[in-house]
Amino acid sequence: MASHLDVRHVLTDCPSVFVQTPPSLVTRTHSRPLVTPLLRSRQVHLVKRQTHTVANMPRLNLGNINPHVVEAKYAVRGELAVKSEEYRAKLRRGETDLPFSEVISANIGNPQQLDQKPITFFRQVLSILENPRLLDNEQVLLDHLGYKSDVLERAKFLLKNIGSVGAYxxxxxxxxxxxxxxxxxxxxxxxxxxxxxxxxxxxxxxxxxxxxxxxxxxxxxxxxxxxxxxxxxxxxxxxxxxxxxxxxxxxxxxxxxxxxxxxxxxxxxxxxxxxxxxxxxxxxxxxxxxxxxxxxxxxxxxxxxxxxxxxxxxxxxxxxxxxxxxxxxxxxxxxxxxxxxxxxxxxxxxxxxxxxxxxxxxxxxxxxxxxxxxxxxxxxxxxxxxxxxxxxxxxxxxxxxxxxxNPPRPGDPSYLLYEQEYNSIFEGLKKRATALYEAFKEMEGVECGEPQGSMYLFPTIHVPAKAADAARAEGRTPDEFYCMRLLEATGVCVVPGSGFGQKEGTLHFRTTFLAPGTEWVSSIKKFHQEFMNKYR
Amino acid sequence: MASHLDVRHVLTDCPSVFVQTPPSLVTRTHSRPLVTPLLRSRQVHLVKRQTHTVANMPRLNLGNINPHVVEAKYAVRGELAVKSEEYRAKLRRGETDLPFSEVISANIGNPQQLDQKPITFFRQVLSILENPRLLDNEQVLLDHLGYKSDVLERAKFLLKNIGSVGAYxxxxxxxxxxxxxxxxxxxxxxxxxxxxxxxxxxxxxxxxxxxxxxxxxxxxxxxxxxxxxxxxxxxxxxxxxxxxxxxxxxxxxxxxxxxxxxxxxxxxxxxxxxxxxxxxxxxxxxxxxxxxxxxxxxxxxxxxxxxxxxxxxxxxxxxxxxxxxxxxxxxxxxxxxxxxxxxxxxxxxxxxxxxxxxxxxxxxxxxxxxxxxxxxxxxxxxxxxxxxxxxxxxxxxxxxxxxxxNPPRPGDPSYLLYEQEYNSIFEGLKKRATALYEAFKEMEGVECGEPQGSMYLFPTIHVPAKAADAARAEGRTPDEFYCMRLLEATGVCVVPGSGFGQKEGTLHFRTTFLAPGTEWVSSIKKFHQEFMNKYR
Missing domain, CATH: 3.40.640.10 (Type I PLP-dependent aspartate aminotransferase-like (Major domain))
Structure with a gap:
């Protein structure tokens, strides 16, 4: 049973539910053990209200759930990510009131959502692990479906040691x-x-x-x-x-x-x-x-x-x-x-x-x-x-x-294709990282170190004082404000530096360099110029 | 820096590491800011010891890690499960000193580890999701590998909505x-x-x-x-x-x-x-x-x-x-x-x-x-x-x-096989549950309700007072003791009722009824009789 304090809290939250006390609850109320006769009338009254409230109000709210979960921040999939998914759904429904035709999720290191293809050897092995009956027709796999003998061997090795991938x-x-x-x-x-x-x-x-x-x-x-x-x-x-x-x-x-x-x-x-x-x-x-x-x-x-x-x-x-x-x-x-x-x-x-x-x-x-x-x-x-x-x-x-x-090694039937796919992904990432870096170099008020690795660039941005004021008016940090305007204008979703922590007084955003093509890079450049002009 | 208390704790734990103070640490010690000259000689001494100790002793021990993790109990994969895996490894290595030739993991509801086969429709779809290139040769799948058209359709539907199963x-x-x-x-x-x-x-x-x-x-x-x-x-x-x-x-x-x-x-x-x-x-x-x-x-x-x-x-x-x-x-x-x-x-x-x-x-x-x-x-x-x-x-x-x-429905190409597989698994489980139940009924001091569902039976066991004494001598509850002896004698791994909670004064064990055959059921019966005779 909630304490009196809880009842008051409920009252503040949602007074309208107290208008009626349904008769069905009275019986239950009377069956409660009451501490002293003196308290009875007030207590019954409270219990009645509260019981009705209880049945009509969820127990959990932001104020009483785990405060440590509430305190946690996770920007990578935060407000911007949610908004980008709404845009994506709009585009899928064919709505055309947006100033872009595609959402680019540069907020998250998710290679295969963008352009990176899975390595053939890996997926061929997995397909057999999912359907071991494929091994009943090895020749069909080899002759017609592009599987090599080392794919079959690896699948057999794993199945022998695992049993079923459906088992714990x-x-x-x-x-x-x-x-x-x-x-x-x-x-x-x-x-x-x-x-x-x-x-x-x-x-x-x-x-x-x-x-x-x-x-x-x-x-x-x-x-x-x-x-x-x-x-x-x-x-x-x-x-x-x-x-x-x-x-x-x-x-x-x-x-x-x-x-x-x-x-x-x-x-x-x-x-x-x-x-x-x-x-x-x-x-x-x-x-x-x-x-x-x-x-x-x-x-x-x-x-x-x-x-x-x-x-x-x-x-x-x-x-x-x-x-x-x-x-x-x-x-x-x-x-x-x-x-x-x-x-x-x-x-x-x-x-x-x-x-x-x-x-x-x-x-x-x-x-x-x-x-x-x-x-x-x-x-x-x-x-x-x-x-x-x-x-x-x-x-x-x-x-x-x-x-x-334990990927294919030189001499293995799948090695050449594996090596080619692997190197092509590596070179592709490097090329995209460089293209993005070159674009940042040309942008006013943006500083970015040479791409070193991982899947991200993390440029510093300097925004005009007026932009910082506009951000404040919206209750956002300037980097959040910048990233939100970028998403709205271009469909490119990046993460404000504040989501990763940044030194007081500095502003950044994180973008992956996974997305193919150069069009999205150009759209960032164009947006940036307009943003700087607007708030100059 | 550890406090003096920590140093003492370390001393108690492992005094031998204090025998020598390596010269390499002295420089670092001198570079520390020391609070007062008066304290210097003692503090330097302590810091030296401690630094050396620190480098030779892990930081984490049972007494200082998260106490709530330490308090948690998880019997399903506890001591018995670990021991059963050791037996399994022994058998795999061909060691023959065990009184059984197979380990039966009846401790965990893991159908495919035992006998349950995956549903064909499910796994065929998954194999295509893992290797979408299989769709380049639909006719081969249909003509030679037992895939039906609804398998291909479902895989296409999922791929269309997911992109790659390798993407977040x-x-x-x-x-x-x-x-x-x-x-x-x-x-x-x-x-x-x-x-x-x-x-x-x-x-x-x-x-x-x-x-x-x-x-x-x-x-x-x-x-x-x-x-x-x-x-x-x-x-x-x-x-x-x-x-x-x-x-x-x-x-x-x-x-x-x-x-x-x-x-x-x-x-x-x-x-x-x-x-x-x-x-x-x-x-x-x-x-x-x-x-x-x-x-x-x-x-x-x-x-x-x-x-x-x-x-x-x-x-x-x-x-x-x-x-x-x-x-x-x-x-x-x-x-x-x-x-x-x-x-x-x-x-x-x-x-x-x-x-x-x-x-x-x-x-x-x-x-x-x-x-x-x-x-x-x-x-x-x-x-x-x-x-x-x-x-x-x-x-x-x-x-x-x-x-x-959303499984295949009547009329779908995969429906008949799906229905047959589904029903056969259901009937198989029921049959095994009944066989195990019948065996329990015949066992002295064992009471078990009729199988109602899930994947488990949870019989009550009554063990002789001498068995309870022997358990106490080993620091185990009587049900743990019983289950450990069962594992050692038969290779059948079950979970003591204490792992699930049971009313004070009652004893149970949980066994799945997933394992095929009746031999393991007979071995439980035989063990039980011997156990009862030994401690009578």
Whole structure:
């Protein structure tokens, strides 16, 4: 039963429902045990009202649901994304009152929504996993449908180890797939990996969710998170009611990671009583595209060792690198451990990867993994239990992880096509990134670093003071205002920099460079010019 | 920096690491700002020790990670399940020292891990979604691979609406699939449904996780949960640090749901200061199999209306019904609303369904949905944001939801095979359930109600006092002890009743009736007799 306070709250919310008290409720009201006869008449009255109210008003409202969910911000799929979907639906219905004929979702790294084609080898294998009866007619597949013998072999290998993709797997993933991941890590890093330390997850997001759930013990638990960042981290920390400890990346140094800056953020948080437990590194960066040098990774690991911080290395863009070279945190840590026996043994590293990005681009399949170095067995047991509650990650997504880490090799029947598709996606992304970058260079008040990697550019914008005033009048930040006008004028949906965090006084937006063609780039240029002229 | 207390803690944990202080750390130590010269010598000493310790000891341990994860219990994939996987691996390696030749995972409702074959129509469609290039050779599919024209049509319909199954969908699911679900709800319940109130999820588990995250605001938020229950609910509430308010199902009345019992539990919780906000109903029940009558559903909804409780109807077993008839909460609520204008408008109902159970049995694909009635728009916005953070549910799983709710109909080319497969799975489950039930009837000290539905039997066991003593000596409950011995002797893995909750003083275990053949049933009977003889 609601308290008197609740009743008052209800009264304020919706007085009209009190006009009538239906007779049907009276019986029930009388059957309640009342504390004292003195209170009876008032209490009956209240109970009556309240019961009627109760039946006519939902229990949940913004003021009484989980406040930590309410506090969470997630701009990538926020107001702009919702509006862009409304425009898309309008266009689909044939409504022609919009100043554009297509919505370009440059707000989200979703390659196959735009132009990226899936890798043939991967999808051929998956088609057999979904319908193993296809293997009853191998010759038809080989002769008429373009399947190669290695496709059939891989499908048989996976089916033998999985049974059915319709069955739950072990909670942390199919053992044979974890073995493939371990072999990949060994080839990539030069150090053997233990399949038992690998956890297959529904994309990297689910892995991040698991790890943060384990690491954060209470509201004072703090996690160092790069800013700008992919908002998964801040949103998940909000929901968990833990503390985000932001550290800024250095835009002037190509969005580099500076350990000095990290230390400042760390020390400030400690002074405020935050129990900083972990540091997140996104490498290559999202939204910045920056790859860390080996020396930078070393200094982050050194710092983590000194301060006893868990390291979470989000490495989902490890193959999306145009400038520099990807070094895995795992490889660097294991090298440091080898060169300094005993010194770095206590470092806990969780590295995350995904099938969603890179040349795979299979976001919709929700596949990924994280691997652990240095975690105590008793903590891993809790991780295992936590992932068990959600049963297992999608098994077809797990199979894609296997295909990603173990693609066709030179000499395999599917290799030539695989290599051609892979390289063509890579070159296509680079070309689009460059075209967009060139356009930004020409735009007044826009500054953008050379494309380094990932799937995004994150230009700085300088807007006239009048635009900032107009934004304020709408209750928006200037970057939100700019992005909203861009969407309305061009159908291009990007994300304001405030969705990722940005230094006070700076404005940015994040755009993917996945969309094909140059028309949408031209439309951004045209819009920008008009926007600047209007508010000059 | 760790406090002195932390240093002491470290000292207790692992004193050996203090033997040497490596010179490499001294420089860093000196660079620290020290508060006063007086403190310097002690502090430097401490910092040195600590820094070295820090580098050699993981940060996380059972005592400092998220206590709510540590508290959570999840028996379905607990110690017994882990041990059964070890046995399975042993058998795979050809080790022959076990007294059985096969592990039967009767601990988890995982139809396709055992014998249930996927429905052909579903998997043929999915194979095309994974490899749309198959549509370049339609005639080959039709003439040589057993595909029918409606398979091709459905695949084209889904591809048209989805684009690629490798792309993220809208956060709450593909709009066209939500429309199919809405039509299904209308056909099933006789009331139209709004696609915008439907959220596609990664199995029902993920839907439950979302809803509990929204509903529970703080530790005093309480949710009424049936006992025995599927431990997803208790485990999720532990992780969320909210309060589970158990209500017992009545074993003597075929595991019926009694509103009187619910009221008692509710009132007791209120008296203890719990802010009870919702009631979970699992219908048909897991692990009990019981289906609620229409009258029982009405009385639960009446109670929810009176006490202003959100209703969560977990209806994943809606087609696994052998005795009685499935009535959806949605149909009953909308009927009550129609017959009593205005009276039940405030009831919030979330109904959950899944592709994992029923004759579909596609657990590994992680597909499901929940639909909402009566939730405020401002609350739904928060639900939308919450599901956005994890981006979207697996798109292939979403497609399976579409196929489940919109299967081939009479006259469609695939209908006859579909109907035959569907009925054969249903009859097979019923036959196996009956065989297991008959075996339990013959076992001394075992009582089991007639199979009613779902995928489980949940017999009561009475074990001799000596067995209870032996269990205590091992630190186990008697039912855990019984199940562990059963696994060791027969390779059959079941879940102790304590994993689902059971009335004080009673013992049960849950077994699926999915495994084929009768040999495993005989081995349970044989084990049971020996167990009873040994401890008599």
């Amino acid at each position: 797997s072990a909670s942390a993933g199919v053992p044979a797939i974890k073995e493939s991941v371990a072999k990949f890590l060994e080839r990539r890093d030069g150090f053997p990996a233990d399949p038992a330390r690998i956890y297959l997850s529904a994309g990297a997001s689910s892995g991040v969710n698991t790890l943060l759930h384990i690491i954060c013990a209470n509201p004072s638990s703090g996690i160092l998170v790069p800013i700008p960042q992919y908002p998964l981290y801040t949103a998940s920390l909000s929901v968990l009611n833990a503390t985000c400890v932001p550290y800024y990346l250095d835009e002037a140094a190509s969005w580099g990671t500076s350990v000095e800056t990290i230390k400042e953020a760390y020390n400030a948080a400690k002074r405020n009583g935050t129990d900083v437990r972990a540091i997140v590194i996104i490498n290559p960066g999202n939204p910045t595209g920056a790859s860390l040098s080996e020396a930078d990774i070393k200094s982050v690991l050194q710092f983590a060792a000194e301060e006893n911080l868990v390291v979470m290395a989000d490495e989902v863009y490890q193959t999306n690198v145009f400038i520099g070279k990807f070094h895995s945190f795992r490889q660097v840590l294991l090298t440091m451990q080898k060169e300094n026996p005993g010194k770095y043994d206590g470092v806990e590293l969780a590295s995350l990867h995904s099938v969603s990005k890179g040349m795979v681009g299979e976001c919709g399949h929700r596949g990924g993994y994280f691997d652990l170095v240095g975690f105590k067995a008793e903590v891993e047991e809790q991780i295992y239990k936590f992932v068990s509650i959600m049963l297992c990650s999608p098994v077809i997504g797990q199979c894609l992880v296997e295909l990603m880490v | 969908s809208a956060s709450a699911g593909v709009p066209a699939i939500k429309e199919s679900v809405a039509k299904f709800l209308e056909r099933r319940d006789g009331f139209p449904a709004d696609p915008a109130r439907i959220y596609l999820s990664a199995g029902a588990s993920s839907g439950v996780n979302t809803l509990l995250h929204i509903i529970c605001a703080n530790p005093s938020s309480g949710i009424l949960v049936p006992i025995p229950q599927y431990p997803l609910y208790t485990a999720s509430l532990s992780v969320l640090n909210a309060t589970c308010v158990p209500y017992y199902l009545d074993e003597a009345a075929s595991w019926g749901t009694s509103v009187e019992t619910i009221k008692e539990a509710y009132n007791a919780a209120k008296r203890n200061g719990t802010d009870v906000r919702a009631i979970v109903i699992i219908n048909p029940g897991n692990p009990t199999g019981a289906s609620l009558s229409e009258a029982d559903i009405k009385s639960v909804l009446q109670f929810a209306a009176e006490e202003n409780l959100v209703v969560m109807a977990d209806e994943v077993y809606q087609t696994n019904v052998f005795i009685g008839k499935f009535h959806s909460f949605r149909q009953v609520l909308l009927t009550m609303q129609k017959e009593n204008p205005g009276k039940y408008d405030g009831v919030e109902l979330a109904s959950l369904h899944s592709v994992s159970k029923g004759m579909v049995g596609e657990c590994g694909h992680r597909g499901g949905y929940f639909d909402l009635v009566g939730f405020k728009a401002e609350v739904e916005e928060q639900i939308y944001k919450f599901v956005s953070i994890m981006l979207c549910s697996p798109v292939i799983g979403q497609c399976l939801v579409e196929l489940m709710v």
